[in-house]
Amino acid sequence: MNAAVVTSFDEPPHHLPFDVPEPDDGQTLVDVLAVGLHPRVRTGATGKHYTSSGTLPMIPGIDGVGRRPDGKLVYFVADDDVIGTMAEKAAVDRRRMVELPDHVDVARVAAAMNPAMSSWVALRRRVPIQPGQSVLVLGATGNAGAMALQVAKRLGAGRVVGAGRDVARLKTLDADQTVALGDGPDALADAAAEVDLVLDYLWGKPAAEAMMALLTARSDRSRQLDWIQLGSIAGPTIELPSVALRSANFRIQGNGQGAVSPRAYLAELPALVEEIDADRISATPRVVPLADVESAWAEPDVPGERVVLTPREPSRSS
Missing domain, CATH: 3.40.50.720 (NAD(P)-binding Rossmann-like Domain)
Structure with a gap:
């Protein structure tokens, strides 16, 4: 598969081939549709986040929207690992995903949830x-x-x-x-x-x-x-x-990773998805192909927007 790959903490990720992750017990391999480029993702890609292991190469990304093998759309949160979500596929803990409505705007969910x-x-x-x-x-x-x-x-x-x-x-x-x-x-x-x-x-x-x-x-x-x-x-x-x-x-x-249990965080996600899907909590995604990750990484954040990387051009529901 292709992925955004960090080979040095002093450089932005590069679009490179990477082995498809092997799902462990309790995980599902999903096709990734949209991933937000959040400040937390940038920090992790420099090795400076408090969860960083310092291991390279790594794939950045902490969450995303994807499609399970059964066709259902899901929002998922990644484990703290060197193989993140900015890739064509991700191995996701089934306890860390929530199903999404079929009609959902995947880029908006990826932009807003984090x-x-x-x-x-x-x-x-x-x-x-x-x-x-x-x-x-x-x-x-x-x-x-x-x-x-x-x-x-x-x-x-x-x-x-x-x-x-x-x-x-x-x-x-x-x-x-x-x-x-x-x-x-x-x-x-x-x-x-x-x-x-x-x-x-x-x-x-x-x-x-x-x-x-x-x-x-x-x-x-x-x-x-x-x-x-x-x-x-x-x-x-x-x-x-x-x-x-x-x-x-x-x-x-x-409030952050460790202050609230993963189970408590996940329990809050369906209600938050509903608010975002109904545009009661709004976000403006700026969709960029995953292949352009290096140039997107170098651009400054635009107020009111969130860069969303897509392995393929998304429609409203895919």
Whole structure:
């Protein structure tokens, strides 16, 4: 089969022949139809993700849409392995796949599931949102952050605030209020000091500054504020005064691989597929042939779009 193959962590993947994987017990060999080029995939292909084994060659890709031998369309999530999903075929654990409707837009599902999954699972499993609660999305101008605003509203948020650096992108977001991070922590506190939950895709210095600004401005510090850490675009660490945790009812936790069991993640996928299929949570795929993976890898991400690699030109259901 042909696949996107990483032969060096210092180079993008190349379109090369690769042995078809042999399914183990409990696995099914599926024909891959569409695979999203997510930030997590890029990190894994550099060997820098915390799940990386450092083994080469590897095929990147953590999820995808495919067709089983019985003809059914499925969305699937890959095991942490060197043989990922950016290939014509993938060996998939049957416990990590969910059936899709025959009419589904496979490229849209491949584009949307991964970025929407972080906030969907966070607000359903990690800190279940209560109807009417307010949510701040820190890093809302990224694809996952923009989708988190939609997810929060679909799950019952009464008010959503989006904060990000891309001022032009902020104007397009589905939020009740937006804040440009360039305006400083005080502007963020004015807009979001009373929120109940924060979905943080940034971490680093912006998150540390936002934490202190929100806690300082909060009218009742004993009212619980849940901070859910989802990404680290602005840096892998923060410097946070201990008083932040002593002077307020403030809880920090993360959501990602290991924070929620694979079974719990998989249990949430059918409902998320339904939302994406009905376009209640929207995503715009930019379909690129798998053969062009090297050039697609070098292109910068476009706000609001997600590159989807296809071993063959997809129709709406294939």
